[in-house]
Amino acid sequence: MRLLRILPIVLLSAFCIYSAGAQTVPAGAKDQLMLDVGVKVGKLPNGFTYYIRKNIEPKNRAIFYLANKIGSIVETEEERGLAHFTEHLSFKGTTHFPKNKMIDYLQSVGVRFGADLNAYTSFDETVYQLPIPTDNPEVVKQGIQIMRDWAGAALIEAQEMEPERGVILEEKRLRKSAEERMREIYWPVLLNHSRYVDRLPIGTEQVIKNASLSTIKNFYQRWYRPDLEALIVVGDFDPAVMEKMIIEKFSDFKAPDQVEKRIQYGVNLDGKNQFIKVTDPEYTSRVIQIMSKHRSDVTRTRNDLRDNLIAGIYNELISSRFSELRKQANPPYLQGGTSIGNFFKGVDVASTVVAAKPNELERGFKAVYTELERVKRHGFIQSELDRVKNETLNYQESVYKERDKTPSVQYVKEYLQHFLNGEISPGKEYLYHFYRDEIMKISLEDINALVAKYYVDANRDIMVLGPESEKASLPEESTILKWIAEVKNTEVSAYSDNLVDLPLLQEVPKEGKIVKETKIKGLDITELVLGNGIKVVLKPTNFKNDQVLFYAFSPGGNSLYPDHDYQSAVNATTLVASSGLGPFDAKQLPKMLSGKLLNISPYLSERYEGFKGSTAPKDFETTMQLLYLYFTAPKADEAIFNGLVANYKSSLLNRENIPGLVFSDTANAVLGSYHPRRTGPSLAKANQISFKKAYEIYKERFADASDFTFIFTGNFTDSTIRPLLKRYIASLPSIKRKESWKDVGVRTPKGIIRKDVYKGTEDKATVQLVLSGDYNYGVQQNIAMDALQEVLDFRLLERLRKKESGVYTPDISVSYAKYPIPEFRVGISFGCAPEKVNSLIAAVEEEIKILVKEGITMDELAKFKAEQKLAMETQLKTNAFWNSYLVDVYREHKDPATLFNYDKLLIDLKPIDIQNVAKRYLNLENYITFVLYPEVKTSK
Structure with a gap:
């Protein structure tokens, strides 16, 4: 599930085609954009939509997205959280893949749960994601079947529903923090008390705990229907064959007899200004944010694209000004800036934000507002605009050069926005020529007019955030308005572009050999x-x-x-x-x-x-x-x-007031x-x-x-x-000194250690378990350790999440190193209820003992091999992999040809090899337990 982050507002890129802020243009306008010709869009008689595009980056792969235009916003008061709950249950069993067989099957062909196979529920949509290999027609066929099952054939069974309640409650528990508590207070103000305030996708604890099977089934039957759904498929396949498969699978998908209308909700802008101050004992920053909200529309026309481009250029220009402001002897703030961009569904915002040093909020705020005032009074200058235009064109030229290397996932996300929001994606060739043709026509007047339009005092929210201990000293609305008036009544000079007309190198170095x-x-x-x-x-x-x-x-x-x-x-x-x-x-x-x-x-x-x-x-x-x-x-x-x-x-x-930092500092120490x-x-x-x-x-x-x-x-x-x-x-200085690194003597302590930390007020705990010791470094041993990590991940996810219903997702890490000394670490971490800490730790220890005693199954090993094979095929086609691999080879004095042997070593890997490393390294002799509890101690 994705949640909108309020602070800081992300600066809008000059190169983003999905920014908001376009003016509404009547349908049929001459400059109406057309969807990229490379994608085939179809609609079945039952209302189901599909998008198909052939793309070979990466080769022999495809990405499937199933999008549904429903999210938490459609829930009734008694259903709050059920859109998300339904998403969870869709993974637990479908008509053709009952009782978790879907995940088992996908893992057997190399698709990883979580990392590859995933889904999210937001306010207005639920989206399922599945990347699959396409070099096996049977796998592709099964991928289509999985999508069809998700679309309308999830089983929603009682025996799966009950344990999943605990998983979702733990997911909800993980979100508890100072930021979450503060958001609950300022969110209603920023969203003008709209329906979205009371429809957070995670839902309410009461509904999650008490929702009946019939209620969830009713929600699924009402909203998972063909007229609200689309399948997006991009990858290396024959589009005609793919379209035929989709038509065959989805044509029999029928809507319920009584179709409920999908009401479109929004945020009302009534012109009023608002102020809110929020503090929390665990919050350590001092922040002022001013947000001027505006109605926005989606990108549908060439004029919309031009408006987006102007907004993007403005953001780059003002960002450069603030970047310079920080490069001084005594910067007036920790973070500061202003930008224009999308805030929420149908709403754009001009946001000005500052995070200040202690006792320096006034100084920091006035510094930020002065820069905004400088732009309002004097605008930008031509040399600044020319630089940003040049940067934009160079970037777009690079994107155009890479058009045949575009990853499939990028196309999928563009078409997802088209289906969900009507955003037009005209294609990279169109955009390249658009930028090349339009950017030089944009003037300083265009940019300055945007500033005048967006920075206004209607629909304006002022928000102050700070530590509870400083509540009395944080400014009220009247004080901030007074600071603004003082800046406006102060002389502000025009910006001076401090340019140096010199080459990068004064002298070209003499060529070496x-x-x-x-x-x-x-x-x-x-x-x-x-x-x-x-x-x-x-x-x-x-x-x-x-x-x-x-x-x-x-x-x-x-x-x-x-x-x-x-x-x-x-x-x-x-x-x-x-x-x-x-x-x-x-x-x-x-x-x-x-x-x-x-x-x-x-x-x-x-x-x-x-x-x-x-x-x-x-x-x-x-x-x-x-x-x-x-x-x-x-x-x-x-x-x-x-x-x-x-x-x-x-x-x-x-810093000592932030529970997570205190815990991590303690563990690292x-x-x-x-x-x-x-x-x-x-x-x-x-x-x-x-x-x-x-x-x-x-x-x-x-x-x-x-x-x-x-x-x-x-x-x-x-x-x-x-x-x-x-x-x-070859011309760089060389004095031919002989030196190497030194062992600074840092060692992981031996023996059994437990360290409990009590910090924070939320009813949640964090557990980190570490096993460590000496290591027999070698290629075969390393592959076996990689497999051990995957098996631990399989086993602990099954035990802690599915059987115990005690965690959302455990995190497993297995690391090994040759230098400064050969050593290994196995890390296991998870969040849970404080009262479940010891029972879940005991469950982990039990699973480790079972693994050591009984070893792993051929099925588990096959899943690991399939995942590694699939991952390696893709990685070998990236510059990042080769750069990282060669750094490791030459830094650690390895043979570059080791890569040739990887496939054989993987094939030769046997269950006994993993059991041997488990016996050797999962012995619980050097075993450290860290637990973060809330300050109000809970009986353990």
């Missing part, structure tokens, strides 16, 4: 050794047309520095990344790089330092120039850095044996951060490039990349 070359047969990988000692690994691909990923590493990291310099070390790359490069300061550099599709980030981890990022092929040289500057001309702006540190310190205040590098953040640690030491550490770590390894994957050719490697990488 490639001194050695090695080809790795079968993997299309080339290893180069440069004259300065750097190793470069090249893996050219055609997975994406406009993407190159890169990663660089060198052994050392912050492990080489004593504990008292650790805080400075971990902030060293932040210092440089926030200061600029070469002749450009932090404000000038983004302007110089305007329109470039690239990102590059330095990092300094415990054992390595390096860079990671991505670039479009046409911007590869610029990316290499930036990389060269990070080595040779890093900047360090002390004023900006000190401002960042000051904001960081402010964010730590009242215990698991790290209270080593200072593993305990949580604090003001004392923040005070250890030194500007001078951080900059010194950065320069030292990147003074010598000779022991770096660079890995590039993506769309490049040997002839285009080699000259740039010689120019910018």
